[in-house]
Amino acid sequence: MQQSRLQGKAASIVLPIATAVIAIAVFIADTVTDLEVPFAVMYVVVILLAARFCRARALMLVATGCVGLTVVSDILTPGISAAEGFASTLFSLATILLTTLLALQAQKAAAALQEQANLLDQAHDSIFVRNLNDVITYWNRGAQEQYGWSAEQAIGKSSHELLRTVFPAPLDELRAELLRTGRWEGELHHTRSDGTEVIAASRWSLHLDDREQPVAILETNNDITERIHRENEIRRLNQELEINRLNQALGERAAEIEATNKELESFAYSVSHDLRAPLRHVVGFSELLQRQASSVLDDKSRGYIQTIVDSAKRMGNLIDDLLAFSRIGRAETKKTPVNLEQLVTEVVAELGQETKGRDIVWKINTLPVCYGDRSMLRLVVVNLVSNAVKFTRMRKPATIEIGCVGGSKSEVEFFVKDNGAGFDMRYVNKLFGVFQRLHNLEEFEGTGIGLASVQRIIHRHGGEVRAEGVVDQGATFYFSLPIRKDAAGSTL
Secondary structure, rough: OOOHHHHHHHHHHHHHHHHHHHHHHHHHHHHHHHHOOOOOHHHHHHHHHHHHHHHHHHHHHHHHHHHHHHHHHOOOOOOHHHHHHHHHHHHHHHHHHHHHHHHHHHHHHHHHHHHHHHHHHOOOOOEEEEEOOOOEEEEEEOOOOOOOOHHHHHHOOEEEHOOOOOOOOOOHHHHHHHHHHHHHEEEEEOOOOOOOEEEEEEEEEEEEEEOOOEEEEEEEEEOOOHOOOOOHHHHHHHHHHHHHHHHHHHHHHHHHHHHHHHHHHHHHHHHHHHHHHHHHHHHHHHHHHHHHHHHHOOOHHHHHHHHHHHHHHHHHHHHHHHHHHHHHHHHHOOOEEEEEHHHHHHHOOOOOOHHOOOOOOEOOOOOOEEEOOHHHHHHHHHHHHHHHHHHHOOOEEEEEEEEOOOOOOOOEEEEEEEOOOOOHHHHHHHHHHHOOOOOOOOOOOOOHHHHHHHHHHHHHHHOOEEEEEEEEOOEEEEEEEOOHHHHHHHOO
């Protein structure tokens, strides 16, 4: 870009001189050969030469050329008068003065451009000029220090290929914005000569020639790599700090919940334990009253006493289950390998008295050895199998299947399936809540704590519990358990 401007300034000096030389040559040719060359041709030549370089200087160049032609023609014409000679002399002096002024102007402009180039070289920022084909035409010292290539190595190369530029948007879009507004600013990723990355705040400025046509792009790049890295590090530290605060808050909340749960369990245990003695008195004296006063009471009164006895016994069962549920949360677990197939066989055998006389088809598949607390897992199997037996009471034959489905290398999922009463899947979330029941007490007895106990035990083993069912078509309960010691972790 600077080179083209220097060429334009030099033309301001050469053009008037060239015009005079051409005029002399034409005049001599006209005198010697008697050619009739009209001076209008020379004026046209001057105008075309002036328009070739710069519109701003075109008028000055045309004027200078015309004066030169006139003076030369008058001087070389024989027999001119003194007045004509004096006028020709004045025209000659004017031509020399105009030519000198143009030469000084061009020299001053060249010095200014050189001073500008020196200032650009002293700048710490990377500054280079590329033409509209992205070929580098100027490369300052800051660019050499920032990217590692000297001016000799960079000039003539494609800037984007040399720097392996990564743009924030398609290059065509950036060029369109540059041509529309004359400038563009953004963040670019460049690569140094040693292969390291530079993140630069880049500014593009579109430069125009004297005819207002785009000729070059001045690009300034400020290395912000360290700043971006520091900002990213600060952002990461802030995120870690926020995570630590969140973890601390969650830890405090978990501690509060754990303390509250322990208090609730202690309260439930105390209340349940204290209720047992008066409840035993209610049951005992109600049964005594039933035996001794039965003969003097009518049927309605005997029904009242029986209701008291049944309700008191049911309350006793609720208290016992509540105590058992409370113990699960407070009991220490003993982690050992558990043969679940053997455990299921034992539970089914123990339920033989309850199932005597019933038509039940048992399907016990091969079950693997899992890892956990045997007494707790026994309670899980007892609750699930007892429920299957209870809710298939109206089926002939009843079918109860116990097996496992595919799991991961660290855990396996077991299931207990029956063809009993089933349940509505809309209420599946209520199944594992304390005292939650989906069937009337008159249909199926129970306290609603068994499945809550199952869920608590499985969660303490690091597993999950789920259920599937259809009304009058049976239900399937699933629970997962670790099959290796290291899979159980610290959940037990």
